Amino acid sequence: MIQTVKARAFTITVLTMAVLVAVGIYLSFIAPKQLEMGLSVDHAYTSVDEMKKAADLIVEGTALSQKTVDYEGVLFTTSVLQVDQVLKGKLKEKEIAVLETGGFDGKNHLTMEENRVMDPSRRYILFLEKYKGPVAKDAYVITGAYQGKFAVDGHRVEAPKQVSPKIETIDSKQALIQHISK
Template identity: 40%
Template sequence: MKQFLSLLVLLTLIGCNSSLENKDIEEVNSSAELIKDYATLKELMKDAVLISNVKVLSQETIVHEGVPFTISEVEIIKNYKGKEKKGKIIKVIETGGIYTPKGKSEEDLDKVEYQINGVSTMENGEEYYLFLEEFVGPQVDGAYIPLGAYQGKFKVNKNKITQETDYENKIKDFTEIDVEEFKNKLKDVNN
């Protein structure tokens, strides 16, 4: 499978209790090693087949072979690289998400948020800049996946851009910056 979500899931589960926006949802953190670790924004720009500013419209979490995957429908606000156009709705798949796991007797257990290396999936209604590749796998057809599992995911937070990643796998030449400055960096992308 091409870059089974760009990481080799070691499935070493570490549970920790926490609240997510006043909800009692346990976080289940799976440690994983990235198959390809991106060090710079230019590397992401080079490898991405699609670079877009998107808004998350809806989400569905599915379970495949015991692992949850979140499939988000996102609308392209602006496209910087690739074949998709402004206004197009595409699917983006990520490992993890909020779901209700099953017990040994197939009974529903308490809802959990499954994360890879402490990184959550995208949030419904939020805006992101995504560096994507085409997804190949049995979970969904015709979808995209962020490069480096989550390294190619940048969230718009007010007028700032933050990388949605853990510290160890953070892009080395990136710090939180203004949206306009980030857009200027994307002007260097060759379509």
């Protein structure tokens, strides 16, 4: 009886250790990780009003698809955004391209100050400026690199990471739209 219990305990211990080692290997070497790109913004916005003034366009919409490109050693992601509502500016198109620094390189999520690029099929309120540069044509960039990107979940919004406390505390869609409407 005691021998059977010891044998089962030994077997369970060995199997548990094997599973833990396998999980550790997966998490350490195989699973995608979030890696910081080492870039920072040149201007930290302190309020929604400040971002609103800098933005050419403020929209609410859903990210549909993404294309990632390496330009001179830096990863960029262009997302197609289906625009449902224009909160500032004028827009004829229902879909626009939004260029962000970072993305998924096939192995890791490259981020800027802990902020990942938009997730396809997720809704956002974006403060946008027209992009001028060699990486993409007819595209917009997010005001403050990532600071003007609010993920929408029903009536709630999630402010980006590493923003000013005034912006970080906005957690409802209604409150954000009220700030924009001022």
